[in-house]
Amino acid sequence: MKIFSAAQLSQADKITIEKQDITSEALMERAGEQVFNWLHTHLDGAPVTIRIFCGIGNNGGDGLVIGRLLIEHGYKVVVYVVNFSDKRSKNFLLNYNKIKNVTKDWPILMTSQADFPEISDEDMIVDAIFGIGLNRSPEGWVRKLIQYLNANQAFKLSVDIPSGLYANLPLKDKEAVLKADHTLTFQTAKLCFFLPETAPFVSNFNILEIGLDLDFIKNTEPIAQLISKPEAQAFYQPRNKFDHKGTFGHVLIVGGSYGKIGAAVLSTSAAFKIGAGMVTAFVPECGYSILQSTIPEAMVITDKEEKFISNIETDFKPSAIAIGMGLGKNKATVAALKKVLQLKDIPFVIDADALNIISENKSLLDFLPSNSILTPHPGELKRLIGTWKNDYDKLKKAKKFSEKHQVVLIIKGAYTITVYENKLYINTSGNPGMGTAGSGDALSGVIAGLLSQGYDPLLASVFGVYMHGSAGDIATGQLGFEAVMAGDIVENISEAYLELFSREEAHEQSQ
Ligand SMILES: NC(=O)C1=CN([C@@H]2O[C@H](COP(=O)(O)OP(=O)(O)OC[C@H]3O[C@@H](n4cnc5c(N)ncnc54)[C@H](O)[C@@H]3O)[C@@H](O)[C@H]2O)[C@@H](O)CC1
Numbered sequence: 001m002k003i004f005s006a007a008q009l010s011q012a013d014k015i016t017i018e019k020q021d022i023t024s025e026a027l028m029e030r031a032g033e034q035v036f037n038w039l040h041t042h043l044d045g046a047p048v049t050i051r052i053f054c055g056i057g058n059n060g061g062d063g064l065v066i067g068r069l070l071i072e073h074g075y076k077v078v079v080y081v082v083n084f085s086d087k088r089s090k091n092f093l094l095n096y097n098k099i100k101n102v103t104k105d106w107p108i109l110m111t112s113q114a115d116f117p118e119i120s121d122e123d124m125i126v127d128a129i130f131g132i133g134l135n136r137s138p139e140g141w142v143r144k145l146i147q148y149l150n151a152n153q154a155f156k157l158s159v160d161i162p163s164g165l166y167a168n169l170p171l172k173d174k175e176a177v178l179k180a181d182h183t184l185t186f187q188t189a190k191l192c193f194f195l196p197e198t199a200p201f202v203s204n205f206n207i208l209e210i211g212l213d214l215d216f217i218k219n220t221e222p223i224a225q226l227i228s229k230p231e232a233q234a235f236y237q238p239r240n241k242f243d244h245k246g247t248f249g250h251v252l253i254v255g256g257s258y259g260k261i262g263a264a265v266l267s268t269s270a271a272f273k274i275g276a277g278m279v280t281a282f283v284p285e286c287g288y289s290i291l292q293s294t295i296p297e298a299m300v301i302t303d304k305e306e307k308f309i310s311n312i313e314t315d316f317k318p319s320a321i322a323i324g325m326g327l328g329k330n331k332a333t334v335a336a337l338k339k340v341l342q343l344k345d346i347p348f349v350i351d352a353d354a355l356n357i358i359s360e361n362k363s364l365l366d367f368l369p370s371n372s373i374l375t376p377h378p379g380e381l382k383r384l385i386g387t388w389k390n391d392y393d394k395l396k397k398a399k400k401f402s403e404k405h406q407v408v409l410i411i412k413g414a415y416t417i418t419v420y421e422n423k424l425y426i427n428t429s430g431n432p433g434m435g436t437a438g439s440g441d442a443l444s445g446v447i448a449g450l451l452s453q454g455y456d457p458l459l460a461s462v463f464g465v466y467m468h469g470s471a472g473d474i475a476t477g478q479l480g481f482e483a484v485m486a487g488d489i490v491e492n493i494s495e496a497y498l499e500l501f502s503r504e505e506a507h508e509q510s511q
């Protein structure tokens with residue numbers, strides 16, 4: 001699914017109005033109706049007091065539509081106008097009059113802190129103060145109102161976006177954002193929903209279709225792509241009857257050092273589970289029996305050194321190499337990394353200590369084969385691209401890095417973001433149970449296993465991240481967040497594949 005900027009969305013609104021020959025008021029009615037339907041389905045007539053706080057722009061206009069529809073359906077509703085300015089939008093005013101026709105009374109006008117209402121913990125707050133038209137941080141009594149609502153225990157539902165957040169610009173005042181319990185957003189999710197500094201204000205969200213122009217959606221380059229199950233299904237490359245293990249390639253996992261051989265074990269088994277034909281682990285001498293006894297399917301080559309890797313040589317040409325997991329940073333290992341990066345025509349996944357070595361020896365960046373995949377967590381990323389002022393600055397720097405070095409950058413996190421040149425792919429699978437040692441090693445193995453099966457580097461990254469997250473979701477479903485270990489993620493890669501297929505069958509059946 002595409003993620004559009006605030007500017008693109010308002011352009012989509014205009015084009016929709018023109019092409020569908022409807023008024024902007026009708027589009028607002030559609031949006032408000034969608035929120036009402038969601039609420040009506042969930043509340044099912046419950047006698048809860050719903051307090052709707054409306055700004056004076058179109059987000060406020062949505063709030064007025066929602067209020068009117070709820071009142072017409074017998075809900076107990078109190079509508080407030082957060083009257084921070086006299087510049088009310090046209091559609092706000094139209095709906096302001098319409099709601100009065102229903103209630104026979106004007107909504108409650110708020111103009112200062114003195115107007116803050118008593119709110120009970122059992123009430124529901126609908127936040128329609130600011131939408132994606134926010135152009136500066138809320139100030140004065142409106143900022144205080146947001147804090148007042150945040151301090152309240154009542155359930156908070158934000159319309160389109162939590163008030164105070166910009167759809168795709170950095171947040172300036174963290175104290176002036178409504179902390180929603182749920183957000184109902186129109187047509188597409190907003191970029192701020194997925195970034196670490198702003199996502200906590202959004203909590204859960206649903207996307208409500210409001211029928212924006214399909215041609216615009218189809219033909220407009222988005223600011224990011226959201227990767228969920230339908231996208232992952234489309235990425236999957238089916239096998240053919242006459243394929244054999246040679247078709248699925250031979251992965252070389254290079255990693256492990258004394259005390260960290262498990263990292264190589266996890267990557268190796270993940271590469272197998274995602275479907276590599278053969279996997280060879282290149283480890284220090286001390287890893288030999290560990291690998292052979294834990295993964296009998298794997299082949300093992302050992303370095304001449306007992307505890308670290310000093311020279312990587314194989315008697316075959318790997319179809320993909322993942323390097324860095326548990327590798328350590330011995331001086332000899334640095335030289336070995338430099339040498340192996342000079343191998344031609346082999347796709348690389350570069351992880352963990354290999355990334356740290358590169359950060360400490362920036363000249364190695366020149367040796368990165370183009371289209372290599374780098375998988376840093378935030379700490380490793382900082383060492384690689386420098387510090388950032390905010391999430392957007394981070395993405396800007398990551399794009400620049402990807403373009404300059406011609407690499408795929410996978411920024412690991414709650415919503416892992418794959419950066420390729422100036423494009424962003426935001427993953428939606430995965431959960432906090434995956435914050436466990438070795439989880440990243442599993443990801444490197446997964447991506448290398450996909451590369452070896454012929455997925456191109458971008459696809460292997462985006463699909464691999466999704467599958468890794470999906471396996472983690474299944475593991476968490478079985479074990480609970482706390483008990484998940486990286487091995488459980490690897491174990492459930494098979495389930496992740498099956499789930500992808502089962503959805504596909506269900507989809508076919510429903511057609
Ligand atoms: N344009 C359309 O046709 C549709 C718009 N929709 C709604 O419209 C919203 C966008 O509406 P608007 O563009 O009117 O903007 P908003 O309703 O987000 O409101 C902001 C209004 O307040 C002013 N403002 C911005 N920041 C401020 C601040 N910090 N302090 C005081 N005033 C501030 C702005 O000038 C603007 O008038 C969307 O989020 C969505 O909820 C939906 O009704 C769907 C259709």
Ligand SMILES: [K+]
Nearest residue numbers: 127130161163
């Ligand atoms: K809002």
